Amino acid sequence: MKRAAVRLGVAGGCACGLAVPYGAGYAQPAPAPAPAPAPATVSPESVVDITVDGAIRHPISPLIYGVNFGTTETLKDLRVAINRSGGDSASAYNWRIDARNAGKDWYYESVPCDPKAINDQFGPRFISLTRKGGAVPMISLSMLGWQAKLGPDRSRLASFAITKYGPQQENDSVGMFDAGNGFKPDGSPITDNDPHDAQTPSDAQSEQDRLRHLVKQFGADGVPYVILDNELSLWQLIHRDVHPIGLHADETAQKVIEYSKAVKAVSPKAKIVAPEEWGWQGYHYSGFDQQYAITHGLDHTPDREGMTAGMDYVPWLLTQWKAAGHPIDVFSLHFYPQEGEYSDSDKPEVQRARNRSTRDLWDPSYKDPSWINSVVALIPMMRQWVDQYYYPGTPIALTEYNWGGEHQMNGATTQADILGIFGREGLDIATRWGDLSPDMPVYKAIKLYRNYDDHGGAFGDISLQTHTPDPDEVSAFAAQHGADGAITLVVINKRLDAQAHVRISLSNLPDHGKVEAWQLVDNALTRKPDTSYTHATLTATLPQQSILLLVLPQPKPAKQGKKASGKRS
Known part of the structure; x- marks a missing residue:
């Protein structure tokens, strides 16, 4: 599973656009209007007054109604505009053998992908099922430098095999008993593993070849968005079997420039999406600094004090990319709330946190009460960063988010609030992380915006x-x-x-x-x-x-x- 929240390496929870036409779709027959019923007597002070001004308006991007790994049926029913293939496994996906390494999410195992899966996560089938569902595909390329390999008959391989490295704290008791979690029984990490045990080296040329095959199969327009990997500043945690040292800020900047050139050489029209950073500390500190801070704290981190000259990590990346030309076309981040919202909890305090924490997306007067302990105002901050440090008007994207409570009405009201905020605040692209099924209240909240009458009825495309x-x-x-x-x-x-x-x-x-x-x-x-x-x-x-x-x-x-x-x- 995706780990959405990490603070200094300690688990805190779990680890522009292309236009898509859509119509109003009021096709369902309706009974004749009835007179408005007389309202019940309500004291004036208990009435919530809402005002709508039709004179103040702006367009809403249809690409804010996106998902990750949506099935064809989900894409059709929710009229999803964009479907993302990403996450931790994308960093170690091997397109030549259609296999992925799950990293820390599942015992660092390399496993074959399932071509029969209805939401096939990677490979050409993902593009096919997405286009069949009427959505735009957004794929991720690997920049990790290592990719999954398989054993005989496409069998699984483990990066920390118990038979090779000895007893460990945990192991995969359901899929591969020999796969350990990389920590000895006393809690100390295994550091002398051979990265070739379950992975094989890769480079920009290999990923360029992958893209070349996709363009040959689907045409230049078939791969409209290319994401450059996933949460690079967490590689030392999620993929420590092959990348135990966190990336320095300049390494991240150069990787994106190198792989962007490789993509553009094959598909000049493809829009490059980066940096896909994981959350609050990933916005401000490089992977190397986050790793350093685990034992030394955040007061004096090497990259921030030296390499970036005191600048926050992500804004500094934007300055480097602007100096290099125009290597990215869409500026993307991830965000998960940090007060336990991203969970199944139905405790009243968690539900109230869900209700208020959507302010993190927009409100400059809201100070996040979690360990973040700061004003986030994510969408305005992202817009300000690209306008100041990159190219004004660059599309901004939130390619992973989830507020939890997926099987509760509290989760549904939160999801509806989030979609409304995206449109009001002018976000360009958003893709929700997590599974969706028609029996979920969250699913129905999305449907209320996109296909409430099963005939294409949708929320408007001009925000008031x-x-x-x-x-x-x-x-x-x-x-x-x-x-x-x-x-x-x-x-x-x-x-x-x-x-x-x-x-x-x-x-x-x-x-x-x-x-x-x-x-x-x-x-x-x-x-x-x-x-x-x-x-x-x-x-x-x-x-x-x-x-x-x-x-x-x-x-x-x-x-x-x-x-x-x-x-x-």
């Missing part, structure tokens, strides 16, 4: 300015469809144990009309009776932990009659 008084309790997002003018509003009641009465005031938008409604509550996505609104005001009551989608279709202009000929009869 929306304000709510306390987004930790009730958040809201609005957008309009450029094609037919329909207005869509998503209202999210994050409260764990109380309903929410909302009053939505519209300005610079039609002041009356029909209202269609869909609601996700108790893991059921259903259509509610149609109503109407007047005086530019809508009211609704949302159950606890629920999501409401309101669609305000705009009437088509009346057809003009034939021009009179001027002749008298």
